Amino acid sequence: MKKTLALLIASTALTTAIGVPAWSAMRAPDGTIAQTVAAVLDDAHEALPLIFVSDDDDDEREHRSGARHDDDDDDDHDDCDDDDCKGNARNPAPAGTVAPPQNGLFGNGALPQVQMK
């Protein structure tokens, strides 16, 4: 009798340990239909990306042809005026805003002074 009881307990424990996770995995999660619809709609959005149409061909040709300076009389890349367009390099800090570079040429005294005549 004790042996039977032990076998029953062991088989129940095994069934519980193996069966419950397997049963849980097979269950469909809630909201499956909603998720499927959303996925289809998202795919549709990705299939139709917005395309930016530019009429800036002249500028592109100018860059490709190696034009060296801005003409400043057309609709060129004016947003490049403050920032360098090449490699995102920044313009240098103006005199007086930071100390001169530590290149061994400057003393530790006065900041540079400039005068235009």
Place this chain on the structure above:
Amino acid sequence: MKSLLATLALTTALTLPGLAMARPVSMTTTLNNYGGDGAYLALYVTDASGAYVGSLWMAGGKSKYYEHLTDWYRATGGDTAQVNGITGASVGAGRTFEITLDLADALFDAGYTLHIDAAVEDMRDSPNEVAIPLTTSGAGTPVNGRRYVAQFAYDM
């Protein structure tokens, strides 16, 4: 009392060499009336072997034009950190600009040469517009440029 004197002597000894190692140097550049836009100018120094040492001034704030200062650009790769804090406006045709810099004494009579590269929009680039040895005896002696610079001189 003795310790006070010793402290004063020590601070004086430490301060005086620092003051003596640099001096204000004014550099005056006059441009020709070349009939164009403002000129970008790079003032920089090379050593006796011709190797780039450092920049003294950049006239012109937009780094996208620095490639036209061809010798300076070749030496620095266009590194704007070289001219941080020593950059001002470009210089108009016929104008004179004067900069006063606190320069190390070691720059003079030691084989260093001051160079000026110049560039003007839609006009020819002019590298090495001026090349002048930095000597105490050369101070106050004006030199002529090749294309855009009419005259350059430094004074100490």
